[in-house]
Amino acid sequence: MNYNNILIEQTQQLATITINRPSKLNALNRETIQELHEAFKDLDEDGEVKVIILTGSGEKAFVAGADISEFADFSEKEGGKLAAKGQKLLFDFVENLSTPVIAAINGFALGGGLELAMACHFRVASANAKMGLPEVSLGVIPGYGGTQRLPQLVGKGRAMEMIMTAGMIDAESALRYGLVNHVVPQEELQSLCEKLAGRISNNSPIAIGHAIKAVNAGFKEDSNGYAAEIKAFGACFGTADFVEGTTAFLEKRKADFPGK
Template sequence: MSYENIILETDQKTAVITINRPQSLNALNAKTILELSRALDEVSADPQYRAVIITGSGEKSFVAGADIKEFSDFGTAAAEDLARNGQNILFNKIENLNKPVIAAVNGFALGGGLELAMACHIRYASENARLGLPEVTLGLIPGYGGTQRLPKLVGKGLANELIFSAKMIPAQRAKEIGLVNEVFSLEELLPKTKELANTIAQNSPMGISKAIAAVNQYDSGHGFETEIKSFGELFEMEDKKEGVAAFLEKRKPSF
């Protein structure tokens, strides 16, 4: 499949998706959101891929936000559709993908860009990254899940502070509050992210898929039951049989 605003590449068993709109600091427009969604469908269906990395082109920006000129004249109904459709076709899809998605945040991650990173399962950032949700400066609020995912990551108080103040925070502060997992130099960011992805790719695809589903239920009231059922279901699957056999035979498993 060909794309205009993104680049899909392969690194061992990892799909690397690069948002490639450097002229607009990789801002998310409707076409880019749709292309990202289609790329994720392609990756999800292809067993050669075991993990996904999402990053931005250039050295300044992961995603600098949404493309505001696309919705500046919307009314209520159109704006609700924009938020709902974006969440359904991309942001929720990332969170619930059957393969782990890692954000390599290489610069500005603002508004929809930070929401994109927060939808990913893991976030690595470069030292020059700046993260924030500036929507209230436009008389708006985050519309792609920011008000829901940020409190889960950093707590309600810090989420309120960041959303209400609209301030940007540096990468190191983002790590301190749990918004990103690790911080690296810009040169190290993608290699370190690929290293993590390729480590994950050596493990059981079915185990990881079930783990994603279980972790996503941790605050739903159904988390323990999801874990128990998933644990049981895995006992009938080939990955479990190979993993246990490899352990007993003192060899590396071949998933």
């Protein structure tokens, strides 16, 4: 499929999605959100893809926010619909994807950009990255899950401070807060993400998908994380991956997971 705002590179078990709007610092508009949804959906359904890396084009920005020009004149009703549609189409969709998604934060990740990075399963940042939720400086609040995911990652107090001051934090602060897992020089960002992706790809994709569901369930008010874990654990026993994994262990060889 041809896209206007994103690039996809696929090599064996790894796919990299690059948001490609450099003149707009890769800001998210409606078309880009739709394209990202379609790309994630297609890659998740591709049995060959084991890990997805998400990044931004250039050296300045991962995603510098949402395209404000698209909603500056919206009514209350339209604003609510914008948030609901965006969460369903992209942010919640990525969080619940069975294929692991690593955010490679290569510069500014602000507003919707940070919200998108937080929806990914974990984050790696370049040393020049800056992160923040500046929405209150525009008279609005984060609407793509930022008020929920940020406290889960950094704690309520730090999240409140970041949201209410509308300020940015640097990569080292993000690492200290637990917002990102690793910080590396920008020229090493992609290679580290690929290294992590390679380690993930050695494991059972079916088990990883179940693990994602179980972990996410623990952060949902209407779910019992422990019960979800028990169900997912049991489901693994009915898979070919479980048979291969346990057999390989007993035979003292490396497992070759079929992904079934």
